[in-house]
Amino acid sequence: MKILVVDDEPLARDELSYLLKQNRLTDSVYQADSIGTAVDKLLQEKIDVIFIDISLNDENGFQLANELKKLIHPPLIVFATAFDSYAVKAFDVDAVDYVLKPFEQSRVNQALEKVQAIFKLQAKKDNSLTVNSHFGSEKTKIISITSDDKTKIIKQHDLIMATIKDGALTLITNGQSYSTRQSLGWLLSRLNKNDFLQVHRSIIVNINSISELEPWFNHTYQLKLTNGMKVPVSRSFIKAVKKRLMM
Incomplete structure (x- = not known):
């Protein structure tokens, strides 16, 4: 799994990163010293779990955690802090675990095992449906979803958004939501490009489902959709999104 450590103290970041790398479940560990640098890294990489300190200079780790909850597929959250008085509040923002400093290998391993257990449950859900399409034309107005020998036909105008992770x-x-092992490019080739817009390397949205474009962290933006969901606009897509929405 890909992990991001957010802490304003270099020694604490390095210590936790070292312990995380000793665990067999860890693929990559990235570091950030503030909310702004954390957001930048989240836009660049598909982070699976983020270890957040509560005290970040003039910032607060709960601020980042609350913003992450607005994403369609947010990384899992583990608080890694010296403060033991915020544990209840941490679980109010759906934190998976709450690890106290000074860090111990066994405790870090325990947190990662909890994360892995959640991933396994999500994988079972994701594999429960398979999407197949027999329509290759960009002009196709439907996408066919096949599961348990039954085919569900989704009209393109009913599709609010699509996202890919892992x-x-x-x-x-x-x-409703439907999962498949197809690629984002596969879906893009079947959608009417006049109605759909890629806003992130892993997210496509229906333009007709966008209600607001609003500023987010570190001079980035996020979209509010008509169903209440919020999705980030990565830096490389900001210009194209503004051009489509403000023309």
Whole structure:
């Protein structure tokens, strides 16, 4: 798994990063010293879990945690801090675990095992549906979803957004979501490009489902959709998004 450590203290970041790298579940460990640098890294990499300190100079780790909750597929959160008085509040923002300084290898391993258990449950859910399409034309107005020998036909105008994470493509409509191992490019080739817009390397949205474009952290933006979801606009897509929405 890919992990991001957010702490304003270099020694604490290095210590936790070292312990995380000793665990067999860890693929890569990145570091950030502030909310702004954390957001930059989240836009660059598909982070699976983020270890956040509560005290970040003039910032607060809960501020980042609350913003992460607005994402469609947020990374899992583990608080890694010297303060033991915020544990209850941490779980109010759906934190997986709460690890206290000074860090111990066994405690870090325990937190990663909890994260892994959640990932396994999500994987079972993601694999429960398979998407197949027999329509290759860009002009196709439907996407066919096949599961348990039954085919569900999704009209393109009902598709609110699509996102991909860890090789799983999720299509979201009002009240429904469907997962497949197809690529984002596969879906893009079947959508009407006049109605859909890629806003992140892993996210496509239906333009008709966008209600607001609002500033986010560190001079980036996020989109508010008509169903209440919020999705980030990565830096490389900001210009194209503004051009489409403000023309």
